[in-house]
Amino acid sequence: MLKEKTGDEAPIRAAVANEDGIDFTLIELFFFAYRDFTSDPDQMLADYGFGRAHHRVLHFVNRRPGLTVAELLDVLKITKQSLARVLKQLIDTGHIVQLQGPRDRRQRELYPTAKGRELSLALSRPQSRRIQGALMEMEDAGRKSIEQFLKAMVNPELRAQIDTDPSHGAAED
Amino acid sequence: MLKEKTGDEAPIRAAVANEDGIDFTLIELFFFAYRDFTSDPDQMLADYGFGRAHHRVLHFVNRRPGLTVAELLDVLKITKQSLARVLKQLIDTGHIVQLQGPRDRRQRELYPTAKGRELSLALSRPQSRRIQGALMEMEDAGRKSIEQFLKAMVNPELRAQIDTDPSHGAAED
């Protein structure tokens, strides 16, 4: 036995199918759908020297103006250090401004500028167009079903936090 | 004027809403849904020292055994160099084997081993469970609507290639 790799290295020639009780079709479609969903803004962002992370920060700051840094970290589920570079760039380029928290002066409330608002809208426009187009191609179901499905895909603990409505307490008081 | 940053830096205090003609709600939900959708396999992959890219390669090799390297690159829409490390690791760990193409000996047909098949199934199991759960939470629509929606989210040029059915010509001839 010359360096046999012990394990069974025989090639399996049969394709896995949905028969294994696993919905490979939807798993695969979800991958393709999300990739193409993000491709339009990704291309635009490249012109600014930004990446997808900038889009996400910009999105949530526009959705919930007055968010604190800690709240933003909690929504994105990333670390302070990961956010730092991206947020700094968005502030330096005048897309986002920080205001000292009125109640707690340690906090920094994040707000979009007009420039930041515009970019956020521009990035979201092709995504929304894609969604509208996809909704129209469905036969039986409507927008509400998709909203229900996507929300149900999110971890249960987080569903309250992301509630469909834009008034989250961060902006209004 | 002491270092005024010229631009209008006034904070915008109003949240963007879906009224701007943009469906921010679904855009946001799609982000959260995909993040959580990938979180389960991501955690498992960490035990192997693998990342999400390994999962994707493993998935398509299991879905379309006999795929050539070029075909895989075309499906994933990444570069040869990006694939190289990931594929090499999967081969070195005995999850995937390469067979010389029967017609064109320059080609390398990719097949999963039993080990690779098992890992692929294990990674997909929690994802499929999540999807099944989400489908059940919908009121009016069914699985077919979601498949239609997701497929419609994909760039039109690519829809043929990813056709729902697992027999893609790569495996069968």
Added chain:
DNA sequence: AGAATACGTCAATAGTGCTGACTTAATTTG
């Protein structure tokens, strides 16, 4: 024979994310 193709590989770079450690300022607690 020469061009084109399929694959592999080397090197450098970018973007996003992580951990750990440490500082500053402000608030809370005892």
Added chain:
DNA sequence: CAAATTAAGTCAGCACTATTGACGTATTCT
């Protein structure tokens, strides 16, 4: 009030995925 905690910022180092460009080798096509 002093001490502990909290919010935010920062420095350093590392991992993963992906990029571009260049080059080598084997094979097939013209």
